[in-house]
Amino acid sequence: xxxxxxxxxxxxxxxxxxxxxxxxxxxxxxxxxxxxxxxxxxxxxxxxxxxxxxxxxxxxxxxxxxxxxxxxxxxxxxxxxxxxxxxxxxxxxxxxxxxxxxxxxxxxxxxxxxxxxxxxxxxxxxxxxxxxxxxxxxxxxxxxxxxxxxxxxxxxxxxxxxxxxxxxxxxxxxxxxxxxxxxxxxxxxxxxxxxxxxxxxxxxxxxxxxxxxxxxxxxxxxxxxxxxxxxxxxxxxxxxxxxxxxxxxxxxxxxxxxxxxxxxxxxxxxxxxxxxxxxxxxxxxxxxxxxxxxxxxxxxxxxxxxxxxxxxxxxxx
Amino acid sequence: xxxxxxxxxxxxxxxxxxxxxxxxxxxxxxxxxxxxxxxxxxxxxxxxxxxxxxxxxxxxxxxxxxxxxxxxxxxxxxxxxxxxxxxxxxxxxxxxxxxxxxxxxxxxxxxxxxxxxxxxxxxxxxxxxxxxxxxxxxxxxxxxxxxxxxxxxxxxxxxxxxxxxxxxxxxxxxxxxxxxxxxxxxxxxxxxxxxxxxxxxxxxxxxxxxxxxxxxxxxxxxxxxxxxxxxxxxxxxxxxxxxxxxxxxxxxxxxxxxxxxxxxxxxxxxxxxxxxxxxxxxxxxxxxxxxxxxxxxxxxxxxxxxxxxxxxxxxxx
Ligand SMILES: [Zn+2]
Ligand SMILES: [Zn+2]
Numbered sequence: 001x002x003x004x005x006x007x008x009x010x011x012x013x014x015x016x017x018x019x020x021x022x023x024x025x026x027x028x029x030x031x032x033x034x035x036x037x038x039x040x041x042x043x044x045x046x047x048x049x050x051x052x053x054x055x056x057x058x059x060x061x062x063x064x065x066x067x068x069x070x071x072x073x074x075x076x077x078x079x080x081x082x083x084x085x086x087x088x089x090x091x092x093x094x095x096x097x098x099x100x101x102x103x104x105x106x107x108x109x110x111x112x113x114x115x116x117x118x119x120x121x122x123x124x125x126x127x128x129x130x131x132x133x134x135x136x137x138x139x140x141x142x143x144x145x146x147x148x149x150x151x152x153x154x155x156x157x158x159x160x161x162x163x164x165x166x167x168x169x170x171x172x173x174x175x176x177x178x179x180x181x182x183x184x185x186x187x188x189x190x191x192x193x194x195x196x197x198x199x200x201x202x203x204x205x206x207x208x209x210x211x212x213x214x215x216x217x218x219x220x221x222x223x224x225x226x227x228x229x230x231x232x233x234x235x236x237x238x239x240x241x242x243x244x245x246x247x248x249x250x251x252x253x254x255x256x257x258x259x260x261x262x263x264x265x266x267x268x269x270x271x272x273x274x275x276x277x278x279x280x281x282x283x284x285x286x287x288x289x290x291x292x293x294x295x296x297x298x299x300x301x302x303x304x305x306x307x308x309x310x311x312x313x314x315x316x317x
Numbered sequence: 318x319x320x321x322x323x324x325x326x327x328x329x330x331x332x333x334x335x336x337x338x339x340x341x342x343x344x345x346x347x348x349x350x351x352x353x354x355x356x357x358x359x360x361x362x363x364x365x366x367x368x369x370x371x372x373x374x375x376x377x378x379x380x381x382x383x384x385x386x387x388x389x390x391x392x393x394x395x396x397x398x399x400x401x402x403x404x405x406x407x408x409x410x411x412x413x414x415x416x417x418x419x420x421x422x423x424x425x426x427x428x429x430x431x432x433x434x435x436x437x438x439x440x441x442x443x444x445x446x447x448x449x450x451x452x453x454x455x456x457x458x459x460x461x462x463x464x465x466x467x468x469x470x471x472x473x474x475x476x477x478x479x480x481x482x483x484x485x486x487x488x489x490x491x492x493x494x495x496x497x498x499x500x501x502x503x504x505x506x507x508x509x510x511x512x513x514x515x516x517x518x519x520x521x522x523x524x525x526x527x528x529x530x531x532x533x534x535x536x537x538x539x540x541x542x543x544x545x546x547x548x549x550x551x552x553x554x555x556x557x558x559x560x561x562x563x564x565x566x567x568x569x570x571x572x573x574x575x576x577x578x579x580x581x582x583x584x585x586x587x588x589x590x591x592x593x594x595x596x597x598x599x600x601x602x603x604x605x606x607x608x609x610x611x612x613x614x615x616x617x618x619x620x621x622x623x624x625x626x627x628x629x630x631x632x633x634x
Contacts, residue, residue, distance in 0.1 A: 011624065012623070012624060013624060013625055013626050013628070014532065014575050014623040014624060014625045015534060015575040015577050015623075015625025015626065015627050016625065016626050016627065016628045017627065017628065017629065017630060056498075066628075066629040067629055072629075073628070076626075076628050076629070080626070082626070085628075090630070165530075165532070168513075168531075174512075174513040174514070174516040174517050174520075175516035175517050175519060175520030175522065176516075176520075177516075177519060177520050177560075178556075179516070179519045179554075179557055180373075180554045180556060180557060181373075181550070181554060182519060182547070182550045182551055182554050182557050183512065183515065183516070183519075185550045186515070186543060186546050186547040186549075186550040186551075187508075187511060187512055187515060187539075187543060187547070190539070190542075190543055190546065191504075191508050191539070194504060194539075195491075195500065195504055196485075196491040197491070198500065198503070198504060199491040199492035199493075199494075199496070199500070200491045200492050202492060202494060202496045202499060202500075203491075203492030203493075203494055205492065213482075214485075215331065215482070217332060218546070221539070221542075221543075222504070222507070222508070222511075222538070222539035222542050222543065224542065225507075225538075225539050225541065225542040225583060225586070226503060226504060226507055226538070226539065228578070228579030228580035228583055229503050229507065229535070229578070229579045230499070230503040230504070231579070232503075232579055232631070233498070233499045233502045233503040234499055234503075236631060237496075237497045237498060237499050239495075239497060240496055240497055240499050243494075258331050258332040260332050261545070261546070262545030262546045262548070262549055262608070263545035263608030263609075264608050264609045264610075265586065265589045265590055265593065265608050265609055265610040266542060266545055266590075266608070268586075268609075269542070269582065269585075269586040269589075272582045272586075273582055273583075276582065291579070291580030291581050291582050291583070292580075292581045292582050292585075293581075293582040306329070306331040306332075307328065307329060307330060307331060308330055308331045308332025308333065309330050309332065309333050309393075309397070309399070310332050310333065310334065311330070311333045311334065311383075311390070311393050311402075312334065312383040312384055312389075312393070313334060313407070314549075314553060
């Protein structure tokens with residue numbers, strides 16, 4: 001503990017990604033998604049795109065050195081004053097491989113990761129530290145034997161000192177008990193409400209029908225929590241963005257909510273996200289794009305939240 | 318507007334349910350789920366249970382007069398000082414019927430609903446109002462022709478003055494545009510994270526492994542927003558509740574989060590739900606079960622939230 005407390009304050013980026021060169025090379029050899037393909041742009045330049053699913057209308061996501069070149073990562077860190085990054089691999093991980101190939105590739109990629117980190121520059125202010133550490137990969141695909149995974153983790157911990165954790169994707173490791181109705185009730189219903197109203201927003205329905213009054217069950221589920229993320233995803237998808245008159249967060253102020261949210265922190269947060277909506281009105285001269293939600297916002301938001309009991313159901317349907 | 322402002326302050330329950338007698342009768346005639354079946358309890362009494370899915374391990378949800386008897390609804394309202402309830406039908410609605418049957422049943426149920434409301438007692442403080450109003454049903458099932466739905470709504474509005482809205486369940490009405498990557502990115506990833514960590518909590522893993530350190534991407538998606546709902550669903554499922562040492566909200570204080578949540582209101586809320594976790598520690602003499610999350614809680618919660626950029630992805634993967 002004492003050595004920890006003596007560390008200078010460091011800005012550490014815990015969520016930052018790379019596609020290792022070995023991984024990018026594999027994706028380039030593939031003829032079905034996921035794959036990286038090359039194409040020639042209108043201006044005659046060659047560019048690479050990562051296709052996660054076949055037939056993506058967008059033609060995939062452009063990828064370049066910022067995804068695999070360590071110098072690009074360090075440049076990004078320097079630009080933003082980030083001392084240390086804990087890098088991890090990204091979607092689609094090893095999901096598309098059968099277990100034997102996933103196992104062999106995971107081993108190689110973890111060796112690459114270790115080398116990526118251990119040969120990275122020392123941190124000027126604490127030269128015993130590197131500037132790059134990593135989260136390792138497991139061959140977590142269907143049919144992976146759990147005892148093999150356990151020994152994989154032990155080996156990783158023993159032989160890769162700069163890999164400081166592992167990333168866990170894939171459902172099969174997160175508990176397979178019978179949970180009765182808990183998951184569909186606690187998560188399923190709110191997820192469905194969130195997806196439904198998000199589709200409605202994305203369709204431009206609230207722009208075309210400003211007088212439409214919609215009351216959302218269970219305080220709109222996860223919509224308030226994900227509305228800023230939604231806004232960012234829309235901004236980065238020009239076809240969808242072009243369809244909408246406002247930032248996604250604006251539409252939360254056009255909807256009504258019931259108060260079946262189970263707690264006062266939850267309701268206060270819904271009020272804040274509903275009451276801040278006017279800050280995202282693109283037709284107003286005062287668009288501020290502020291996400292905070294002050295006391296006045298919460299008051300305004302509360303006015304759109306209605307009392308509800310969900311009688312006779314407990315818990316709520 | 319002036320007539321509205323003259324109304325006394327009323328407590329209106331906007332989210333409250335019933336299964337109409339006609340609907341319950343139909344469910345009793347069915348031999349596959351959804352259905353209502355009778356069984357004899359150990360004490361020799363007969364009870365009815367609603368089975369939403371075949372082979373539910375719980376044997377279904379016990380149902381009784383509180384689900385269909387209007388006097389029971391009024392008793393509940395009186396007990397809690399609720400002046401007016403806007404009742405709506407509940408899961409599984411008409412989802413299990415082919416369109417022609419859904420259409421015919423929806424008409425009959427809306428007639429029942431209108432009668433349920435119009436013959437309900439007048440409100441003592443405003444005798445021109447009834448104590449019960451309703452949200453109507455649409456035959457919103459796959460293959461429902463959209464022009465038929467539109468005329469159904471017009472008819473409902475014209476002939477059912479006490480039906481003051483409609484409930485909209487079913488995905489097909491919420492927009493079918495191609496939204497590119499927006500839905501999987503904005504909602505899919507956070508939903509998966511939420512479901513995965515919820516499974517882990519429900520499996521008792523955090524009880525058995527108190528030293529396990531888990532960092533959740535995207536500030537745990539919808540987990541903070543749904544944690545109080547999750548806690549309620551667990552309390553009402555004795556098999557799952559018996560498996561866990563603490564209220565679900567306690568475990569949020571055992572996890573770590575990145576700050577990739579896109580807004581300051583969002584992060585403040587995550588801090589509040591993480592920092593209030595100790596109030597749900599069943600081994601502490603001071604379990605308060607308070608859900609608010611004060612300034613001190615937010616400070617405590619922030620200590621478990623870590624900086625992250627998601628470089629080079631924008632929006633975040
Ligand atoms: Zn309900
Ligand atoms: Zn990411």
